[in-house]
Amino acid sequence: GHELLKQERAKSKLPVEQLSQFLFTRGGLERKHGILAILEKEKVFYKSQNYFAGRVDRFETALARAKRLRQLTVQHGWSVEDFRAATELISEPGPYGLHESMFLITLRDQGTPQQREKFYKPALNYEIIGCYAQTELGHGSNVRGLETTATWNAEDQTFTIHSPHLTASKWWIGSLGRTANHAVVMAQLVIAGRSHGPHPFVVQIRDLKTHEPLENIHIGDIGPKFGYNTMDNGFLLFNNVKIPHFNMLARFSSVDPQTNRYMRPSSPSLVYGTLTWVRSTIVMQAGGVLARGVTIATRYCAVRRQFQDRDAPEWEKGENQVLNYTMVQIRLLTLLAATYALHFTGKGMMQLYETNQNKMSQDVGQVGSAQRGAGPEETHSGSDLLADLHATSCGLKSLASTIAAEGLETCRRACGGHGYSSFSGIGPWFADYLPTTTWEGDNYMLSQQVARYLLKSARSVMKGEKPTNDTTQILSNFLAKSDIGAAFDVLGRDEDIVAAFAWRTAFLTFEALKHRDEQKKAWNDLLVDFYRLSRAHSQYLVVKNFYETLQSPSLTAELDPETVTVMYKLFRLHSLHTLENEASEFYTSSAVTVRQIQLARTSAVMRLLEELRPHAVRLVDAWDFPDWQLDSSLGRYDGKVYEDMFYRASEQNPLNAITVDPYPDSPVLFKKNDSAQFKSKL
Amino acid sequence: GHELLKQERAKSKLPVEQLSQFLFTRGGLERKHGILAILEKEKVFYKSQNYFAGRVDRFETALARAKRLRQLTVQHGWSVEDFRAATELISEPGPYGLHESMFLITLRDQGTPQQREKFYKPALNYEIIGCYAQTELGHGSNVRGLETTATWNAEDQTFTIHSPHLTASKWWIGSLGRTANHAVVMAQLVIAGRSHGPHPFVVQIRDLKTHEPLENIHIGDIGPKFGYNTMDNGFLLFNNVKIPHFNMLARFSSVDPQTNRYMRPSSPSLVYGTLTWVRSTIVMQAGGVLARGVTIATRYCAVRRQFQDRDAPEWEKGENQVLNYTMVQIRLLTLLAATYALHFTGKGMMQLYETNQNKMSQDVGQVGSAQRGAGPEETHSGSDLLADLHATSCGLKSLASTIAAEGLETCRRACGGHGYSSFSGIGPWFADYLPTTTWEGDNYMLSQQVARYLLKSARSVMKGEKPTNDTTQILSNFLAKSDIGAAFDVLGRDEDIVAAFAWRTAFLTFEALKHRDEQKKAWNDLLVDFYRLSRAHSQYLVVKNFYETLQSPSLTAELDPETVTVMYKLFRLHSLHTLENEASEFYTSSAVTVRQIQLARTSAVMRLLEELRPHAVRLVDAWDFPDWQLDSSLGRYDGKVYEDMFYRASEQNPLNAITVDPYPDSPVLFKKNDSAQFKSKL
Ligand SMILES: Cc1cc2nc3c(=O)[nH]c(=O)nc-3n(C[C@H](O)[C@H](O)[C@H](O)COP(=O)(O)OP(=O)(O)OC[C@H]3O[C@@H](n4cnc5c(N)ncnc54)[C@H](O)[C@@H]3O)c2cc1C
Ligand SMILES: Cc1cc2nc3c(=O)[nH]c(=O)nc-3n(C[C@H](O)[C@H](O)[C@H](O)COP(=O)(O)OP(=O)(O)OC[C@H]3O[C@@H](n4cnc5c(N)ncnc54)[C@H](O)[C@@H]3O)c2cc1C
Known part of the structure; x- marks a missing residue:
């Protein structure tokens, strides 16, 4: 090794x-x-x-x-x-996970200065510990459908928080099950019998001393999960619990205690900002998430040897590293390229977010507060920039987390039997990461947001409006050439790769527009097309971000020419592999020919694998994961895979401290059980 | 619900x-x-x-x-x-899993009558309990590379079993870690310094009374895994352990204790048979494995409601069942169709196996004993029938277990957040099933066996030999028409669907043959093409099996006409969805036109989803999984999803018996811990 x-x-x-x-x-x-x-x-x-x-x-x-x-x-x-x-x-x-993220952020962003003083400050000091309780047993994606109510009591200026049905139980709430003593509760604001939609309320849920649940509050951990078992995701039911007027987070909307009227002051859309920010973070992290698996699998497949190459000359003794098999390379090296693609895309996404945040400080684009819904066409308009940012973050969140999650399982499987051991380090990591494909907008549903935005952009282009951003630009380009067609030299020129991806997005957008606006197809009938469209567009964004990074002056300033060449190869591998995987959309849109795809498949991609193969280990080393972080026998930097597997299995394994009675007729199960000793070893 | x-x-x-x-x-x-x-x-x-x-x-x-x-x-x-x-x-x-399968089967099939008397009989009665120890830390797929040695000692007519390196440690061996007291050990037979390849030896490893490991034998459980944690997969090291001559399983090969010569009597290839049988079983079970996930997800998605349909009329109140969303249907109903496709294919596979077993009893096709290797072209020839059976079982094992494993995760994700809870019942089942993609031939590597067989068949067809089975038949058909081309009415005639799949297999086979025989490409350079070829061929086999079931007289005898119609729709959905997913190979081979694919995608498949939607729940009910078996809140027959989730979380969850001290500065973690009580509840 x-x-x-x-x-x-x-x-x-x-x-x-x-x-x-x-x-x-x-x-x-x-x-x-x-x-x-x-x-x-x-x-x-x-x-x-x-x-x-x-x-x-x-x-x-x-x-x-x-x-x-x-x-x-x-x-x-x-x-x-x-x-x-x-x-x-x-x-x-x-257990502090949600306190440190959504609880603090919500208090900071949605509280008034007085509320920040009262809640945010002690929360920052862990004097109170909180969680963010939005999802319920019956409702997740559809935030407007939440059943928990917060009813305004004019007589004593309080709200009554109540869970009218079992399905109104808060559910999945991180840090709630055992840890938190406060919660930001999203509940339907009801004033004089009228509902104003979900709003955030700060509710104390456990005693600050005894840590027992307060009266009329039922809390617990929701039980074991596929992963994330170090977190106490919890449930929460209220039986008419009163909280003061002060506890409704009132930066964006509030109830006037004098008039009992609902107030919604205009303000920059920071709520919106939070969700976009969370999604951008997911995009930002996806490359690194995947890179852990790729690092482990690449190192292991360089250490693992199995079979002699069947065409190898007689004198070349010894078994082949499995990383030399093209069938392993097509799985791992393409994912290696994807880690770089996602990393650069994540950086681009974050920059876009920050640029927009700055612009927005001046802006006054008013938007609603419950943006998690799927409700595509009905939502707010907001500024043009915002809409673009929103769609970009939705599409990329969906694509990037899907690539990362599925890629990790591919890495695990590439390690053969040993990949299945927890010591591979991939399985546990994969299991913990999986919910990312579901939360902050289910990956399938987010595609509706992207499609909605593209349709809207296409309509404006059709009306002859001037392009205002990249999206409308690529749609206009396509429209301008729709009578001439296009020919992209995807195997010869890198910028043509980007252009071919753009062409495909535009083609699919106008197809979808035809279905929706001309053929008047029902929204629901188009969801599958929308998913494809969103995926296509997001793939374009990744390819574009990667290409732009390569073109940036910082690249040539910071990297020597040979490394730059390798980066270009990673770019081509990622793009051409994506292109051949999605071949049929590229044909159908006439972006490329059948022959080009065949050549990409049988020749270009295979050659890139061969050229990148010698750099594989160094390319994963560059991700710079310390062994301590990976906690993987297979992914050790020093390659001492087998020694480490053996050590962990034989020295650290509590099951080896038991002796069984193996015979079916004997009622004795364990003749000896010293497994508890391992607990104290910690 | x-x-x-x-x-x-x-x-x-x-x-x-x-x-x-x-x-x-x-x-x-x-x-x-x-x-x-x-x-x-x-x-x-x-x-x-x-x-x-x-x-x-x-x-x-x-x-x-x-x-x-x-x-x-x-x-x-x-x-x-x-x-x-x-x-x-x-x-x-x-813990008895491998005793009851591979240990018993190997003793039965590879032992002489005397050995069966001595080992098989007491094993059947659980007087001895065993496991099948083939894989080592360093070698799994490449059985010929095993390092454990069994050296013949002429002087005292014994074998010495020895593990020369750490990587020679047996590893992953089911039932070994804690339970077994015997093992069938695959070891390199060495006679007078010469190795004769891996052979099976029966070795006692633990004391029958104390159950402690015998002297010079080091055993243990290999530790936690992604799933399969109720099984004690183990490791095993030998330090020069002597066993009698009698313990080499000698039905197929043996050492003559008088002459010290290696003997390999000719005999029907039952070893070969075992492996094919095991693979056929995997194919047989894949439909049912997937159907569990599909049952759970389909029922849950019929109970789960989220959002109003955006095009629904005002008066139609209430939220939509998520199973009504086409983006859910395209994931679940296509998998529902796949469960039926796989079930019928599994039946067909088993029949093929049995037919061949019968024929083989007369046959004397001698084959080697270590068939698990990837080594494609070098292996034995065997009879024509056998070769076809072998390739079919390899290809279908690979395809069916991949579809089932990936399908289960799709089902889990279709359930949104609740799919991530262990109470969904999908995650744990998925985790336990995953190794099926790796064992009994890694799914990627098996494709080499399929490709090798197809190449061989194509060579015989090229030489003008008459077709002897379906495989050579479809290759000849293709060759005969290679100057004329073909047109398949895949959207109009069901038999044309099957023919189009056959055409694609043949096209890819001759392409691969050109690469290998004309262009003399290295085997390793073709692995990716081989994987595609194997997948294409296996998809053809599934489509063909499904279609043949529909054509069989028993179908119309046992099912009423309306049910038959639904079965045809499932067939079309499965085939056309596969076709559109693999569109580019269907174009490239000119089996279908771009327009046909577009129509399949936007029209035929969508219409089938709509037509099958009303039958979805009954179609999963027909799989007849008792609730007791599924053990799933989401998949309950009565739809009481939320009640069950809540009950399990609040009443059965040990974590709710602890009270934490949540403050970071306090060294106390648990103020109270009554979680042990849950253990005794069992
Ligand atoms: C580990 C974990 C931690 C979590 N932590 C928190 C937390 O701290 N706080 C919190 O508030 N929440 C939390 N959640 C909840 C999470 O935000 C929701 O699970 C997520 O938003 C998905 O919603 P859902 O479960 O209601 O899915 P559903 O909306 O029920 O989705 C079910 C299925 O229906 C489909 N579907 C639904 N609507 C449509 C539509 N309109 N069109 C097409 N398809 C549709 C979906 O694609 C999916 O396949 C957590 C979840 C998990 C798994
Ligand atoms: C839960 C579980 C239970 C098991 N139980 C048993 C048991 O009871 N008894 C027993 O003997 N074994 C058992 N095994 C071992 C199992 O049979 C092996 O893990 C399996 O055969 C795969 O072999 P490997 O791990 O050596 O994979 P490897 O061969 O090391 O594969 C690693 C990677 O290299 C690739 N690769 C390897 N060779 C080639 C090639 N020539 N061409 C292209 N690609 C290649 C593979 O596709 C894979 O991606 C078990 C395994 C598991 C996970």
Whole structure:
């Protein structure tokens, strides 16, 4: 193992450090390694028993870690970025997770200055600990359908929070099950019998001393999950619980206690901003999420040897590294290319977000508060920029998290039998990541938002309006050429690849528009087309972002020419592989010919695999995952795969402390059970 | 929930019972329900704590279940089929798993009569309990590369079993970790310094009384896995352990103790048969495996309501069942069609297997013993029939288990957030099923066997040999028409669908042949093409099997005309959806036109979804899964989804018996921990 990875690293001259710095900046890398040095020393963060413990024990450890992390944060005065680096290294959802994200953000963004003083400040100090309770047993995507009510009582200026049915029970709420003593509760605001839709309320749910649930509040953990078992996702039912007027987060809307009237002051759409920001973060992280799996699988497949090459000459003894098989390469190296594509796209997405945030500070685009719904055409208009940002974040969130989730399973499977062991480190990571495809907008449903935006843009282009952004630009280009057609030299010129993807988006958009506006097809009948359209458009955005990164001056400034060449190859591999996978849409739109696809498939992609193969290990090294973070036998930097597997199985495994009585007629199951000793080892 | 499923069942007149009987026969259904009645009464089989317990506890319960199951088998005199029905109902890998399958089968098939007397008989009675130890830390797919040695000692007529390196450790061996006291060990037979390849040896590994490992034998459980945690997959190392001559399983090859010569008597290839049989079983089961997920998701999506239909008239109040959204249908109903397709294919596969077994009893096709290798072209030839059976079982095993595994995850995701809960019942089932894509021939590698066979068949057709089976037939057909081309009316005539799939297989086969034989491309350069070819061919086999079932007289005899019509629709949905997913190969081979694909996509498939929608719940009901088997809140027959979720979360969840101290500065984690009480509840 060790020797093989050494050889791999010797085969390529790719400057790993330079590349890492290009990806993460020198400051980012230093930050990570500084924090790692601190975490590594803390016994509570040792990962060795993670894969063995049962749920209650894991939760206990996770709580201990969350506390320690908070203590270290205070002790070292860590910034938000430092803290995020630490959680990435720990790589485990923890009981403070939702307190530290949605609870704090909501208090900050939706509270008035007085409310921030009363709630946000103590929350920042962990004097109160909260969660964000929106989803219910019966409603998730459809936020407007929430059943929990907050009824305004004019007589004593309070709200009554109530769960009228079982399905109104809050459900899935992170940090709620055991940990939180407060919740931001989304509930239907009812004034004088009239509902004004869901609004956020701050509700204390547990006693600050005893930590027992308050009267008329029923709380619990919702039970085991496919992953995320270190987090106490919880349920919450209210039986007519009164809270003061002050507890409705009132920055955007409020109830006037004098007139009992509902007030909705105009203001910049920061709510909207939060959701876009959360989605952008998912896009930003997807490359790294996938890169963990790719790192592990690539290293392991360079260490793993199986069979002799059947065409190898007699004298070439020894088994072949499985990474040499093209059927392994087509799975792993294409995903390796995808990690880079997603990383650059994530960066682009974040920049777009920030540019827009700045512009928005001046803007006064008023939007509604319940944007999680699927309701595509009915939503707010907002400014043009905002709409573009919104659609981009929806489409890319959907595509990027799908690629990452499915890619991780591909990596796991590429490791053969050993991929199935928890020691691979891929399975547990995959299981924890999976909900990302469902939350913050289900990946299938988000595609409706993208389609809606593209349809709207297409309508404006059809009306002859001037292009105002890239989307309307590519639609106009297509329209202008619709009588001439186009020919893209996708195998010869990189910019033609981008253009071919743009062409396909535009083609599918106008097809969908025809179905909807001319043929008057029902929205529901078009959902499958919309999904394809959203996917196509998002793939275009990824390809474009990758290409633009390659064209940026910083690239040639920071990377030597050979590395730049390798980056171009990754770009081509990602784009052409996507193109051949989606071949039929590319034909149908006449963006490319059948012959081009055939050549891409049998020739260009295969050649790129061969050219990239020698750099594979260095390309994953550049992602710079410390072993401590990966916690994987298969993905060890030093390649000591088998030794580590064996050590973990034989030395750390509680099941080996039991002796069974194997005979069916004997009622004795365990003759001996010393497995508890492993718990105390921690 | 309850009302909605009632309405669903009222909407369709599909005779569920009749259809179930067609699928499973009346006898099969009666068997299942008889056994269910027995299992249900046994407390040890209660599933309620399955999702909560940690590994050691789960293993303990699994052992108790395995014992009880064996006792019941004896008590009721259950047949092999009864036993299999019981394990399907229990749906949990157990500690006797490999004893009851590969250990017994190997002793039976590879032992001499004397060896059967000595080992097989007591094993049948669980006096000895065994496992099948082939895979090692360093070698799985490449069986010839195994490192464990069995060295013949002429002086005392014994073998020395030895593990020369760490990577020679047996690994992944089911039932070995804690349970077995014997193992069939595959080891390199070495006589006088010369290796004769891997052979099976029976080795006692633990004391029959104390159950402690014997001297010089190191055993343990390999640790936690993505699933399969109720099974003790183990490792095993030998330090020069001597076993008698008698313990080499000698039906096919042996060492003559007088001459010290290696003997390989000619005999029918039963070893080969075992592997084919195991693969055929996987094909047989894939439909049912997937159907569990489809049943759960379909019922839940009929109960789950979210959003109003955006084009629904004002007066139509209430939220839409998510099963009405076409984007849900395209995921679930196509998988529903796949369950039927796979079921009929599995039946066909089993018939093919049995026909061949009968023919083979007369045959004397001698083949090697280590057929698990990927080594495609080098392997034995065997008879024509055998080769076809082998390729079919490889291709279908690969395709069917991939469809089932990936389909289960699609089902889980279709359930939105609740799909992520263990109570969905899909996640745990998916996790346990996943290794099926890797074992008994990794799904990617099996494709090489299929390609090799197709290439061979194509060569014989090119030489002008007469077609001897369906494979050579479709290749000849294609060749005969290669100057004329073909036109298949895939949207108009069902038999043309089958023909188009055959055409595509043939096209890809001759393309691959050109690459290999004319262009002399390296085998490794063609692996990706081979994978595509194998997939295409296997899809053809599924479509053909489905179609043949529809054409069989038993269908019209057993099903009423309306049900037959629904079956045809399922056939079209499965085939046309596959066709549009693989569109580019269908174009490239000129089997269909671009326009046909477009029509399939936008019109035919969408219409089929609409037509099948009303029958969805009854079509899954016909799979006849008892609630007890599914163990799923979401998939309950009565639709009481939310009540069950809530009950499990609030009443059965050990995490709710702890109270935490939530403040970061407090060293106390759990103020109270009563979670142990849940263990005793069992
Ligand atoms: C691990 C985890 C943690 C979570 N943490 C929190 C938390 O802290 N706080 C919180 O408030 N929530 C939380 N959630 C809930 C999460 O936000 C929701 O599960 C998510 O929004 C999906 O909603 P749903 O479950 O209602 O899916 P549903 O909307 O019920 O979706 C079910 C299916 O129907 C389809 N569908 C639904 N509507 C349409 C439509 N209009 N058109 C087409 N298809 C449709 C979907 O695609 C999906 O296939 C969490 C969930 C998980 C899994
Ligand atoms: C849950 C579980 C239970 C098991 N139980 C048993 C048991 O009871 N007894 C037993 O003996 N074994 C058992 N096994 C082992 C199992 O049979 C092997 O894991 C399986 O055969 C795959 O072999 P491998 O792990 O060596 O994969 P590898 O061969 O190492 O495969 C690794 C990767 O390399 C690729 N690859 C390898 N060779 C080639 C090639 N020539 N061409 C192209 N690609 C290639 C594969 O596609 C894969 O992606 C079990 C495994 C699991 C996961």
